Amino acid sequence: MANIIELKDIRKVYGTVVKTEVLHGINLSFEEGSFNSIIGQSGSGKSTLMNIMGTLDLPTSGEITIDGKRTDKMTGNELARVRNETIGFIFQFHYLLPEFTAFENVVLPYRISGRTPSAEITSRAEELMEFVQIKAVRDNLATNMSGGQQQRTAIARALINNPRVILADEPTGNLDSDTSEKVFRLMRDLNSRYGTTFVIITHDRRIAEETDRIIEVRDGNIVNDIKK
Amino acid sequence: MKLALSIALRFLSSSKAQTLLIVLGIAIGVSVQVFIGSLIQGLQKDLVNTTIGNSSQITLTSSTSDRRIEGWQEIIDSIKGLELPTSLSALSASADVPVLLSSGDRTVSVLLRGLQFPEANSIYNVDSRITEGVKPASTGEILIGKELKEDLGLKDGDQITVTTPDRSVKTLRIVGVFDLKIANINRSWFITNLETSQTIGGLGDSITAIEMQVEEVFRADENTEVIAQSLKNRPVSLTDWKSQNAELLTGLNGQSVSSLMIQVFVIIAVSLGIASVLAITVVQKSRQIGILKAMGLKDSTSSMVFLFQGLILGVIGAVVGIAFGFLLILMFSTFAVGPDGEPVVGISVNYGFIMLSAFIAIGASTLAAMVPARRSSKLSPVEVIRNG
Numbered sequence: 001m002a003n004i005i006e007l008k009d010i011r012k013v014y015g016t017v018v019k020t021e022v023l024h025g026i027n028l029s030f031e032e033g034s035f036n037s038i039i040g041q042s043g044s045g046k047s048t049l050m051n052i053m054g055t056l057d058l059p060t061s062g063e064i065t066i067d068g069k070r071t072d073k074m075t076g077n078e079l080a081r082v083r084n085e086t087i088g089f090i091f092q093f094h095y096l097l098p099e100f101t102a103f104e105n106v107v108l109p110y111r112i113s114g115r116t117p118s119a120e121i122t123s124r125a126e127e128l129m130e131f132v133q134i135k136a137v138r139d140n141l142a143t144n145m146s147g148g149q150q151q152r153t154a155i156a157r158a159l160i161n162n163p164r165v166i167l168a169d170e171p172t173g174n175l176d177s178d179t180s181e182k183v184f185r186l187m188r189d190l191n192s193r194y195g196t197t198f199v200i201i202t203h204d205r206r207i208a209e210e211t212d213r214i215i216e217v218r219d220g221n222i223v224n225d226i227k228k
Numbered sequence: 229m230k231l232a233l234s235i236a237l238r239f240l241s242s243s244k245a246q247t248l249l250i251v252l253g254i255a256i257g258v259s260v261q262v263f264i265g266s267l268i269q270g271l272q273k274d275l276v277n278t279t280i281g282n283s284s285q286i287t288l289t290s291s292t293s294d295r296r297i298e299g300w301q302e303i304i305d306s307i308k309g310l311e312l313p314t315s316l317s318a319l320s321a322s323a324d325v326p327v328l329l330s331s332g333d334r335t336v337s338v339l340l341r342g343l344q345f346p347e348a349n350s351i352y353n354v355d356s357r358i359t360e361g362v363k364p365a366s367t368g369e370i371l372i373g374k375e376l377k378e379d380l381g382l383k384d385g386d387q388i389t390v391t392t393p394d395r396s397v398k399t400l401r402i403v404g405v406f407d408l409k410i411a412n413i414n415r416s417w418f419i420t421n422l423e424t425s426q427t428i429g430g431l432g433d434s435i436t437a438i439e440m441q442v443e444e445v446f447r448a449d450e451n452t453e454v455i456a457q458s459l460k461n462r463p464v465s466l467t468d469w470k471s472q473n474a475e476l477l478t479g480l481n482g483q484s485v486s487s488l489m490i491q492v493f494v495i496i497a498v499s500l501g502i503a504s505v506l507a508i509t510v511v512q513k514s515r516q517i518g519i520l521k522a523m524g525l526k527d528s529t530s531s532m533v534f535l536f537q538g539l540i541l542g543v544i545g546a547v548v549g550i551a552f553g554f555l556l557i558l559m560f561s562t563f564a565v566g567p568d569g570e571p572v573v574g575i576s577v578n579y580g581f582i583m584l585s586a587f588i589a590i591g592a593s594t595l596a597a598m599v600p601a602r603r604s605s606k607l608s609p610v611e612v613i614r615n616g
Contacts, residue, residue: 056522077526095515
């Protein structure tokens with residue numbers, strides 16, 4: 001399988017006066033269709049790594065290739081397009097827009113791409129919502145849902161544009177263990193059903209152990225990379 | 229575009245109290261604009277109307293020594309045929325003869341004004357100014373001013389004798405009384421038809437002045453120039469009200485400037501209000517903007533969201549403001565009335581001006597939204613995500 005994400009010698013330095021290097025030359029790649037996790041203590045640099053992979057943040061130096069395209073040299077609008085079409089994000093805090101309903105939140109990434117949702121997209125959204133079991137709250141505002149429902153809505157939203165990669169930062173960090181398990185299963189199902197690459201960031205070893213590859217980050221370096 | 233608009237609408241409708249507050253702010257600004265503007269314009273119209281509404285605004289007189297204008301029909305026809313900057317609302321000939329009226333032991337100097345009827349009605353409205361009697365119908369009949377009649381104790385049907393400039397004595401018959409609402413004129417004019425004054429003054433077929441009124445009074449001087457140019461081969465000269473009422477013009481100008489100042493400051497205050505409230509909105513919505521950007525929303529689209537908010541607020545504020553403005557005008561016209569039941573100032577509703585105020589408010593709101601739009605465009609998604 002080809003690599004969907006490739007990172008080459010990624011360094012990230014924060015601060016201008018007092019410089020803190022949080023990533024010390026990371027080399028990492030992910031195969032298309034794989035199901036991966038990145039673990040590490042808080043402050044280890046794993047979230048920064050994800051933000052860089054997701055083009056939300058720029059590395060201080062190094063090369064990033066996503067789906068065969070170098071993103072470290074792209075303009076703001078080109079990056080926005082990559083984020084919209086190739087990457088889906090799931091965050092610890094669901095980050096739904098509270099002004100919109102569950103359904104509207106799900107189709108937002110499609111509308112951001114500049115298109116008006118067609119009947120096909122509407123039915124795809126319905127199907128995704130069915131799959132993540134939030135059909136009952138289809139027209140509820142984001143604020144009128146439980147935490148689990150919100151997170152599942154965020155997952156459906158991340159999937160609407162059929163992205164090649166889903167980057168999930170502590171997707172279950174804010175949920176109780178029962179709901180965590182359900183959300184995790186859901187991501188697993190999506191991986192096998194749509195072949196979407198998943199990179200899940202977590203500090204929960206139990207969750208990581210259920211993925212196919214565990215990458216451990218400590219103090220800005222990769223210290224372990226275990227493939228099952 | 230469509231997405232930015234729908235996000236803007238959703239943002240506005242999700243914080244209704246805040247939206248209402250900004251709309252009210254813009255609306256009050258617009259209503260003050262509309263009200264003050266209409267009031268000042270009405271005041272100016274009233275002033276201009278009282279001063280020059282019933283008098284000649286452009287007067288053509290002879291520059292010969294005998295003050296006579298020969299071939300006046302031709303001149304009138306040529307003026308009618310001119311392409312003028314502002315069209316004429318009245319154009320009539322007059323033959324004025326100064327006469328001396330002796331009554332008892334008093335002798336007063338009176339101007340016998342021979343007017344061309346019905347054309348002169350557009351200027352002097354003689355028909356509606358007759359308080360007693362009828363309009364002169366045949367030669368030798370005149371109307372006398374209300375004050376002059378009282379001063380001299382004359383009445384309808386009296387015969388009076390006058391001395392003309394060539395010292396001949398003529399007899400005239402009073403057939404009615406006029407009141408032009410200006411005591412000075414009422415004391416010093418006789419109004420009659422052209423024929424009578426031409427006969428009394430021995431003018432033959434000539435006249436002494438051609439009087440005009442124009443649609444847009446403030447452009448009278450432009451007409452004067454065009455007419456003077458076209459008649460430069462004739463022994464005539466032209467004057468207009470603007471060159472003879474410099475003080476009035478200065479006063480009107482001062483009023484316009486002060487009203488403009490008020491309006492400009494109202495706009496500035498409203499714009500600052502919108503800019504600051506929208507700037508707060510960006511902070512409030514930074515989480516949403518950040519997540520939208522993380523999902524691929526372009527920086528330009530994210531600024532459009534705030535520009536649209538400014539535009540929408542401006543449009544709603546302008547519409548509500550115009551409604552408020554009309555309400556204020558209505559209240560003013562209903563409650564601020566003089567003893568005769570008429571409003572103290574006749575407010576002039578100028579739709580062009582109201583539309584302009586509305587567009588300025590909309591423009592200012594959109595412009596005020598530029599500041600938050602820029603902030604939104606610069607917002608980095610990672611800041612929002614990192615800080616939760």
